[in-house]
Amino acid sequence: MVNLERRDLDLKVSMKSKNNKSLKLKNPLVTASGTCGNGKELAEFFDINQLGAFTTKGITVKSQSGNKTPRIAETSAGILNSIGLENPGVDSFITDILPETKDYTLPILANISGYSKQDFITLAEKLEGKEELAGIEVNLSCPNIKGGGMVFGTDSEKVFEITKKVREIYSGYIIVKLTPNITNITETALAAEEAGADAAAMINTLSAMKIDIDRQKPLLANTFGGLSGPAVKPVAVKMVYDCYKKLNIPILGLGGVRSGADVIEFMLAGATSVGIGTINMIEPAAGLRIIKEIENYMLKHQIQKLSSIIGAAH
Amino acid sequence: MVNLERRDLDLKVSMKSKNNKSLKLKNPLVTASGTCGNGKELAEFFDINQLGAFTTKGITVKSQSGNKTPRIAETSAGILNSIGLENPGVDSFITDILPETKDYTLPILANISGYSKQDFITLAEKLEGKEELAGIEVNLSCPNIKGGGMVFGTDSEKVFEITKKVREIYSGYIIVKLTPNITNITETALAAEEAGADAAAMINTLSAMKIDIDRQKPLLANTFGGLSGPAVKPVAVKMVYDCYKKLNIPILGLGGVRSGADVIEFMLAGATSVGIGTINMIEPAAGLRIIKEIENYMLKHQIQKLSSIIGAAH
Amino acid sequence: MFKIITNEEVGPDIFKLALKYDQLPQKPEPGQFFNIKVSQELSDDPLLRRPFSIFDFKSEEKRVEFIYKVVGKGTKILSKLKNGTELDVLGPLGSPFSLNNMNKEINLIGGGMGIAPLFYLAKKLEKQNADLKVYLGAADKSELNFFENKFSQLKADIYLASMSEELTIKGTALDLWLKKLKNKPDFIYSCGPEKMLAAVEKEALKNNIIGEISIEKRMGCGIGVCLSCSCETKTEDKKNKRACVEGPVFELGEVVLDG
Amino acid sequence: MFKIITNEEVGPDIFKLALKYDQLPQKPEPGQFFNIKVSQELSDDPLLRRPFSIFDFKSEEKRVEFIYKVVGKGTKILSKLKNGTELDVLGPLGSPFSLNNMNKEINLIGGGMGIAPLFYLAKKLEKQNADLKVYLGAADKSELNFFENKFSQLKADIYLASMSEELTIKGTALDLWLKKLKNKPDFIYSCGPEKMLAAVEKEALKNNIIGEISIEKRMGCGIGVCLSCSCETKTEDKKNKRACVEGPVFELGEVVLDG
Ligand SMILES: Cc1cc2nc3c(=O)[nH]c(=O)nc-3n(C[C@H](O)[C@H](O)[C@H](O)COP(=O)(O)OP(=O)(O)OC[C@H]3O[C@@H](n4cnc5c(N)ncnc54)[C@H](O)[C@@H]3O)c2cc1C
Ligand SMILES: Cc1cc2nc3c(=O)[nH]c(=O)nc-3n(C[C@H](O)[C@H](O)[C@H](O)COP(=O)(O)OP(=O)(O)OC[C@H]3O[C@@H](n4cnc5c(N)ncnc54)[C@H](O)[C@@H]3O)c2cc1C
Ligand SMILES: Cc1cc2nc3c(=O)[nH]c(=O)nc-3n(C[C@H](O)[C@H](O)[C@H](O)COP(=O)(O)O)c2cc1C
Numbered sequence A, B: 001m002v003n004l005e006r007r008d009l010d011l012k013v014s015m016k017s018k019n020n021k022s023l024k025l026k027n028p029l030v031t032a033s034g035t036c037g038n039g040k041e042l043a044e045f046f047d048i049n050q051l052g053a054f055t056t057k058g059i060t061v062k063s064q065s066g067n068k069t070p071r072i073a074e075t076s077a078g079i080l081n082s083i084g085l086e087n088p089g090v091d092s093f094i095t096d097i098l099p100e101t102k103d104y105t106l107p108i109l110a111n112i113s114g115y116s117k118q119d120f121i122t123l124a125e126k127l128e129g130k131e132e133l134a135g136i137e138v139n140l141s142c143p144n145i146k147g148g149g150m151v152f153g154t155d156s157e158k159v160f161e162i163t164k165k166v167r168e169i170y171s172g173y174i175i176v177k178l179t180p181n182i183t184n185i186t187e188t189a190l191a192a193e194e195a196g197a198d199a200a201a202m203i204n205t206l207s208a209m210k211i212d213i214d215r216q217k218p219l220l221a222n223t224f225g226g227l228s229g230p231a232v233k234p235v236a237v238k239m240v241y242d243c244y245k246k247l248n249i250p251i252l253g254l255g256g257v258r259s260g261a262d263v264i265e266f267m268l269a270g271a272t273s274v275g276i277g278t279i280n281m282i283e284p285a286a287g288l289r290i291i292k293e294i295e296n297y298m299l300k301h302q303i304q305k306l307s308s309i310i311g312a313a314h
Numbered sequence C, D: 001m002f003k004i005i006t007n008e009e010v011g012p013d014i015f016k017l018a019l020k021y022d023q024l025p026q027k028p029e030p031g032q033f034f035n036i037k038v039s040q041e042l043s044d045d046p047l048l049r050r051p052f053s054i055f056d057f058k059s060e061e062k063r064v065e066f067i068y069k070v071v072g073k074g075t076k077i078l079s080k081l082k083n084g085t086e087l088d089v090l091g092p093l094g095s096p097f098s099l100n101n102m103n104k105e106i107n108l109i110g111g112g113m114g115i116a117p118l119f120y121l122a123k124k125l126e127k128q129n130a131d132l133k134v135y136l137g138a139a140d141k142s143e144l145n146f147f148e149n150k151f152s153q154l155k156a157d158i159y160l161a162s163m164s165e166e167l168t169i170k171g172t173a174l175d176l177w178l179k180k181l182k183n184k185p186d187f188i189y190s191c192g193p194e195k196m197l198a199a200v201e202k203e204a205l206k207n208n209i210i211g212e213i214s215i216e217k218r219m220g221c222g223i224g225v226c227l228s229c230s231c232e233t234k235t236e237d238k239k240n241k242r243a244c245v246e247g248p249v250f251e252l253g254e255v256v257l258d259g
């Protein structure tokens, strides 16, 4: 057996879709939307071009100032957030934020959120053809205002409909980001695939809350929030594992990743790329450490091509 | 203001149902099924009669030897279990285990699990009239074998049907235990209420898994397991909070409780009683500590009747 | 790399933490903060860092000091760490107090742990020959002793208030300031509970007094990526500002306070 | 209350932990284990306790000793704890080795960390004037040095095997035992990796040798409430047995091993 050294390792992954679209990443690490700003804050800590891809903070049609504070709470091995999609709106995103990403050499994904089908159509239209973007990530975890507040992502038909519309408009790479607050995530994942999504991302945050027992009121001003961080990882890994068996498009797995071992776990479950969210908030250069840890694992197990382990736990 | 002292405190809660049935507990602490054996193991560490109620390990119609080991894994602030309902079957439960509970003065609840509607009918019939029991807890988190493996508890109609059948047969106190692996738990909770449940218990464990990255295989022999412990508490509190607004029957809230503060949090969210599960596995006498902590909270906030805080965070 | 060199109680549940560093990305300025991971290397509990304002800074000794109060799990864990413990610390972070007050009359108004960031500020202002008046309030005198001692090493007039006992007066730092305020100061700096800041701001704006406040906002990242710490502004475009990047120091009247 | 009095490396990643206790619910017997919470008071990370077999016990000194190997997060955290640290410990737990072997010929077969529980057992057997033969194996000689030293303080014949180097032989504890086995012993005790135990059991049963093994099973509670540690049995009723209560010591042939 040849003894592999660090320089022999190949961390590249290719998110090849059924539509013959592909997102090629130098390694599987993708920043998770909303946890990494729009790049420049992290760039003060390290060269973010070393990551696989960067996902921007979620954008909506109009600017939003987000929910009232407190918007963050800590829980056991997790955090709750109720940021409420604070963002300057898609037009300002295009004029102010996109140009700033020009200097980056890694693929940039725009995360889009909407409260109606029309919102998603508008966002897809405005982003179509934007060369700075490698693709878009369609976040289906917002409440469907017209549909009575239920989240789009919990309804396979809505997932299908919106994905299909976006697919008709947007010619780049489309990732559909799914919510875990659902009985069976393979159904929404399949709906996204059938409607033409190039990849499925899972998971967004789990619905949750914390109560301040001294004030006897919910701690978050918004009452509810989304749970992320290490606490949710076992739930996320299971969802990736379940979907891997059913899907024919690649999966971007995320939820609670904080180490190279976690990335490997998601890949073994079936993820082609892996998102890093909450950990960046605690350790801005976590991505670099994680890449090193992945390499160490590859050396220990003498794995030359990281992509060879995708789905290997099945 | 009179200054309350410890002896003035009233920790009693009464789980009064729409059916005019009631379960009166000297304090809100109820052992969670499967985490406390059948009492005698914990009794070596403290007098379990000091708790509010005791729930037995889940029983099925026939004896079961459970899943292969490993059946337990640790995760961040949580554990995964895939015990697989190892139990001697209801007949042996009645002849061997029930008599052993005679010495206890606290209410005993039998946790029952089935794989078909008929199973639940059989279990209810066999337990009907058993004087040792204060009631039964109907665990709807088992896969519905006839229904293709989906869990009963994820289908409101099935929840309604089974609860109704059990209600027709069993005249004692009925708690229906709900699964959190669902898009909207208020629907199954309402179904249980409409079918005549006296109370709803939530949450059972979250579907999850862990992969052993060195063996590149799922760590649990059973591939999947249920996540419990502090990690899941924010999810459980939210479900209790949501259901409190909709239900007219009391809620037994549980998931990740490890301190008096956690019990208070569940009660503020709307739970009348609170289950303690995983913590007992780590600290057998946790219940006693938790009661002390609840009292300390009541003293700090000069709350005389603990029941007065139920739902107060709304 | 940061190492604990002092972690001792200096008041009721109030600790002084001194850290020695190898190097810093930039020189800390008054009003900035550091974000400290109080859990040790192998533990994720607690997960988030804890932000603390700079109490004092001594570049010759490569030493930065904090004063913190034990209020919850994180500060409790921190309070048990021993000298020599290595800490994972990010900073200095945030925007500092402005410092062009040569020879001016300056009022510092601090309530509770809000006093902590005012000391390093006062040291700098002293160097600018500012005419310093310091108004400090706390629930109990015992919480002020340490601070009184430190501030009295500076060239400054010190006034104290507590809720439990008559000092300069009995009451809050705000009461104290209002009571003692005679000349309109050129500039004020204030830090403390948000309600107090709101009241200070109201009085100041009423009297056309300008100045800055430092606010404590729950933070996720402390580096501007998560928007947990957004503050509503009163500026024309109403664009939110992040307490961790554009703050924690804001001008009087700049952000909406919860008064 | 348990307090660390020694926590020192005695081999590669192998530590000796000595605890002083105030009182114990019962006197520990060889083969029993203690369940140690390695996270400190304010932390839940890791959540579960870690089970360790008794390596030695000295009632006069109120001292119980363990030998553990650093294999994951829990043992790593444990290895960093300093003397004087208080630990939350439950025990003694589980069913001990049986001990009616007066004057008999006894073989002890230990592999890797499975050697740990055999020392306290051997001490007791020595008192019973047993004719002790000890077969110890590990991947590398360096993992055996500490144990060799300890066992050689007893009246016992010691044989060593390692995978990396020729000692008594080069190979496993099982190879060693089979090679050296001449007379049929009256009773054997074995502990080590489950595969090794399965092989020992197979050989023993084939030769009508009786004895006991101690197995390491992933545990939730260690006190019999959670059924995480269930072992399939070969007894007639096939009733599962809990490694933490009915075990960790089982008779040869009693439970199904993963061989
Ligand atoms: C910029 C800034 C500077 C600060 N400077 C100081 C200082 O010099 N001295 C000092 O004693 N305290 C200071 N604080 C407050 C300090 O950060 C909190 O007291 C501390 O985080 C509490 O942690 P805990 O785990 O003990 O409390 P917990 O209540 O258990 O913490 C739970 C969560 O809430 C957050 N939190 C709790 N209280 C506060 C608070 N008042 N402000 C912000 N977040 C909070 C924690 O960071 C944590 O994320 C400052 C806060 C900020 C934002
Ligand atoms: C009855 C009994 C006695 C034991 N005696 C000793 C001893 O004397 N010396 C010694 O070095 N080890 C002993 N072990 C094994 C020891 O408990 C594990 O090595 C330790 O729990 C690993 O913890 P970790 O956090 O470092 O590893 P991790 O792999 O991070 O632990 C994760 C989880 O798996 C469990 N686990 C991991 N490995 C084992 C294992 N081999 N057996 C059981 N559970 C495991 C842990 O307890 C924990 O719950 C014994 C195990 C049992 C069941
Ligand atoms: C502060 C914060 C903001 C987030 N904002 C978004 C967002 O704008 N769009 C989105 O799709 N997901 C958002 N998420 C979800 C994350 O992208 C990610 O799916 C989730 O946090 C799980 O990953 P993690 O555990 O690694 O953080 C946000 C998460 C956090 C913690």
Ligand SMILES: Cc1cc2nc3c(=O)[nH]c(=O)nc-3n(C[C@H](O)[C@H](O)[C@H](O)COP(=O)(O)O)c2cc1C
Pocket: B032, B033, B034, B035, B057, B058, B059, B081, B083, B085, B111, B139, B177, B203, B204, B205, B227, B228, B229, B230, B232, B254, B255, B256, B257, B275, B276, B277, B278, B279, D220, D226
């Ligand atoms: C080891 C184990 C066994 C369990 N067995 C059962 C069971 O037999 N029946 C049941 O309804 N729930 C069972 N549960 C679920 C618990 O009763 C409880 O709902 C869940 O663990 C959440 O509470 P906790 O976080 O306090 O443990 C089990 C949980 C664990 C950890």
Ligand code: FES
Pocket: C218, C219, C220, C221, C222, C223, C224, C225, C226, C227, C228, C229, C230, C242, C243, C244, C245
């Ligand atoms: S705390 Fe994350 S942006 Fe300020």
Ligand code: FES
Pocket: D218, D219, D220, D221, D222, D223, D224, D225, D226, D227, D228, D229, D230, D242, D243, D244, D245
């Ligand atoms: S570990 Fe819980 S029963 Fe044995």
